[in-house]
Amino acid sequence: GAGVSQSPSNKVTEKGKDVELRCDPISGHTALYWYRQRLGQGLEFLIYFQGNSAPDKSGLPSDRFSAERTGGSVSTLTIQRTQQEDSAVYLCASSPLGSSYNEQFFGPGTRLTVL
């Protein structure tokens, strides 16, 4: 079946602009995660959605970052007033319903460049 999809694949924006990144998880996966990966570095957890529960926002680096998940499926990560340090690849992952082990499957990512 189809994997996790993300759009756009690349986004170049000017400092101070807002951006929206989209993630469409694998069908039936109830858990959805956002991560950030700066060049040459590891994955940094941002936010986690599980079903209808309140999201775990503990990884969001500032109040310029927010995310929502509509209808338990598609998610949008919004970065307001972008800064150059926001430049990174933003990765979305989803995990299947009922998984005890939390295996996560990643989308191709969105490469964000803030000029």
Next chain:
Amino acid sequence: QKEVEQNSGPLSVPEGAIASLNCTYSDRGSQSFFWYRQYSGKSPELIMFIYSNGDKEDGRFTAQLNKASQYVSLLIRDSQPSDSATYLCAVNMRGNKLVFGAGTILRVKS
């Protein structure tokens, strides 16, 4: 101490050799452990996961877990140049969040 630690490498092995990748973690209550492979410019790809002490084999890959030592490893037998990538160790901690190590770069030389 980092929550999940890996040697950054690069680890260089000749083609056909066994590559051994190691990972330690800090949370003794962690339950499941994952190995991801990430090619340059690509997203992480799940190779395998393990949750019981001992070995788990899948093709050329073997994951090993020792919870008492808080240690997990990945062995790649008959290494191929196509195995050259960054290998990420991830640990399921605290409410279904995976904590990732910084990754080990593996280079398989033909």
